[in-house]
Amino acid sequence: MSLVRLRHIRSTASVALWLLLTAIWARAADCVPIREASQHVGQTACVTGKVLRVKVGPRGVHFLDFCPDQMSCPFSVVVFPHDLKDVGDVRRLADRMIEIKGSIKLYDGRPEIILRKVGQITNGALLIPPLPKEYDVEKQGHYSAGHLHSKKLKTTKPTVNSTATYGNEADVESENPN
Numbered sequence: 001m002s003l004v005r006l007r008h009i010r011s012t013a014s015v016a017l018w019l020l021l022t023a024i025w026a027r028a029a030d031c032v033p034i035r036e037a038s039q040h041v042g043q044t045a046c047v048t049g050k051v052l053r054v055k056v057g058p059r060g061v062h063f064l065d066f067c068p069d070q071m072s073c074p075f076s077v078v079v080f081p082h083d084l085k086d087v088g089d090v091r092r093l094a095d096r097m098i099e100i101k102g103s104i105k106l107y108d109g110r111p112e113i114i115l116r117k118v119g120q121i122t123n124g125a126l127l128i129p130p131l132p133k134e135y136d137v138e139k140q141g142h143y144s145a146g147h148l149h150s151k152k153l154k155t156t157k158p159t160v161n162s163t164a165t166y167g168n169e170a171d172v173e174s175e176n177p178n
Contacts, residue, residue: 031099034066034075037111040104046122047075047113048099054091062090064098064115076112086117088128096127 031046032039040047049066056062060081067073077100079090099122102113118124 034073037075037104041106041111042104044101044103046099046101047104048097049075050097051077051093051095054094060084064090064093074110076107076110077115078107078112079115083114083116084131087115088118088124088130090115090128092128093121098122098124098127 031048034047034049037045037047051064051066052068053065054062055065055070062079062084063070064077064079065073066075066077070076079087084090100113100115101120101122102115104111104113106112113120115121118128121127
């Protein structure tokens with residue numbers, strides 16, 4: 001290979017790497033950290049943060065918590081039960097850094113984004129598997145992705161029949177013809 005061609009390949013690779021890094025930096029620059037979300041209320045924006053846990057409310061509403069104390073956190077993400085079919089199993093987002101895009105609105109004085117579809121999360125389709133068809137958000141109890149725990153069968157104790165004859169008792173009665 002000639003020296004000129006080798007230099008051309010190196011410069012092309014350098015340009016490609018520079019473009020890739022610039023695109024990654026630009027995309028990351030478009031997302032604001034959760035503490036700055038309040039400055040973008042009323043706008044459609046991208047917010048980034050680490051999900052510490054996913055909590056499920058009593059009516060199946062899922063909350064992505066970014067802080068140890070949800071009430072003092074400067075931002076939250078809410079997923080309503082009817083949107084879970086379009087979002088997937090959001091419990092898989094716990095302990096992950098995410099970038100979420102959407103309209104930032106105030107609820108109880110705090111900014112939040114309502115997660116309605118998996119496409120709002122960068123690489124969301126890779127992070128969140130779809131919900132199993134049998135999943136019911138209002139069903140209480142234990143649930144494991146992949147299978148439901150079956151209900152335990154009730155066992156009944158046998159009852160003793162006082163008029164039944166056991167063993168040789170039937171032979172004894174036939175020997176005494178009274």
